[in-house]
Amino acid sequence: MFKYWSIKSYGTKLLPTLKRNFGCKEYYTASEVRTTVFQNNFSPKYLPLGYILFLNDISLKETMYIEFPQVNISEYRKDISNYLTSKSYHGYLQVLHH
Structure with missing residues (x-):
């Protein structure tokens, strides 16, 4: 279902790339995340994961409602958390458990 390496790259490479392109922020905009994903060869299939990791709650709900209304x-x-647990992943993506 999920491709481990694509998901792992969101957890290990997306934040440093966002910081390099847009500066260090607590949250990023949907446009910043989307641009980074498409310009840096991240799998767009997991764009919702990028939004979950780096958008604030309000922006996340608004963006997902518009771009991915079928995704709960x-x-x-x-x-994603269950998949990573099954792969014994213990990296940055553990923030999904919170």
């Missing part, structure tokens, strides 16, 4: 944020987060 809680279920998506749970599915």
Whole structure:
């Protein structure tokens, strides 16, 4: 279902790339995340993951409602977390458990 390396790259490479392109911020905009994903060869299939990791709650809900209305944020987060647990992943993406 999920491709481990694509998901892992969101956890290990997306934040440094966002920081390099847009500066160090607590949250990024949907446009910044989307631009970074498409310009830096991240798998766009997991764009919702990028939004979950780097948008504030309000922006996340608004963006997901518009771009991915079929995706339930809680279920998506749970599915990714369960997948990573099954792969014994213990990196940055553990923030999904919170």
